[in-house]
Amino acid sequence: MRRVHLVHFYSAPGGIEVLSSRLVGSFSGHSFRVFVIRPRAEDQLDVYEGTDIPVTCGSGSNSVALFRLWKYARSYRNDVFHLFNLGPYFLLALKLAGARRIIYSIRGTRYWTNNFQQIVRRLLWRLALSRNMKVIANSEYSRQVFLEKVSRRPEIDVVYNPVGSVRFAPATHERKPGMMKIVYAGRLAPGKNLISWIETAAAIHTTLDNTLFEIYGSGPLEQQLHDKITCLSAGSYIFLKGYRSDIENVFREADLTLFLSEYESFGNVVVESILCGTPVIASGIPSMQEIFRDYPLFLLSTEEDIAEQVIARLRDYEALLSAAGNACRDFRKRFSEEAYIKKLNAIYTSFND
Known part of the structure; x- marks a missing residue:
């Protein structure tokens, strides 16, 4: 059974976090672990709470979180790592740790807020990306933005977010007039x-x-x-x-x-x-x-x-x-x-x- 490590920035309820915690049991032939960059705050909800999925946390400090992710990835470098919309710093940490099976999911469209960030982060993206990585996007739009702004090097597949389950179905009763x-x-x-x-x-x-x-x-x-x-x-x-x-x-x-x-x-x-x-x-x-x-x-x-x-x-x-x-x-x-x-x-x- 191949082990897959999901890497999120937060474990608070967001679109992909909720979906990931719900769907991991549907993948045949794989076991899952989770690494969360930012530990949960005391009053924060955690989508993996109550599941049997092992969760490892990074830190509120970027430098400490990067080191902990590098150390974690070094221990499991032969496994599959699936990163969800993390920046090039964390992707580069996995690459430097020797992880060889990396999937990077593009789930955003904003990569920098000023010219200095653009110069630095574009350079880091070039260092972090490699040809043997798999890159996927959750829409044609996010794919196009990544290709235009970040890098035209990777081949990017579009994998739409999974939503169409039996859980989401119309109500069996008719809508009542009124408010x-x-x-x-x-x-x-x-x-x-x-x-x-x-x-x-x-x-x-x-x-x-x-x-x-x-x-x-x-x-x-x-x-x-x-x-x-x-x-x-x-x-x-x-x-x-x-x-x-x-x-x-x-x-x-x-x-x-x-x-x-x-x-x-x-x-x-x-x-x-x-x-x-x-x-x-x-x-x-x-x-x-x-x-x-x-x-x-x-x-x-x-x-x-x-x-x-x-x-x-x-x-x-x-x-x-x-x-x-x-x-x-x-x-x-x-x-x-x-x-x-x-x-x-x-x-x-x-x-x-």
């Missing part, structure tokens, strides 16, 4: 545009007072979001609900998922919502355009007022619901767990001994 529930689910973190989400919710509620809004997730912006809701005197119709492990039930009970993220390499939650039969309205960023390529009704224009666009579509809710039904059938095949497991299994077993 319309609009939700967000995901990390409460920068880049998710959640202040704008709250402002948009308040603007929608001013016109459509039969609406209420719920935000599900945990993250560093929680207090800031709470303060914003208080500032807008919106506490009677906008609620912070915390993290829910049964997010499928959140989607089934909702009438709409509103997703206004500024950047995403993919976007699990919008697919999960559709698979539960719940329509989505999302910002028209490239990854959302890729997901909803055949369903433009779900995409917002950047040239028009967001709240007005959402209100107009809610007034023709049956059209949204019908489009969600069509997309649900399409997505169940396009983003299936079976396809993901089959493709990743083949990659895990493709390394020559």
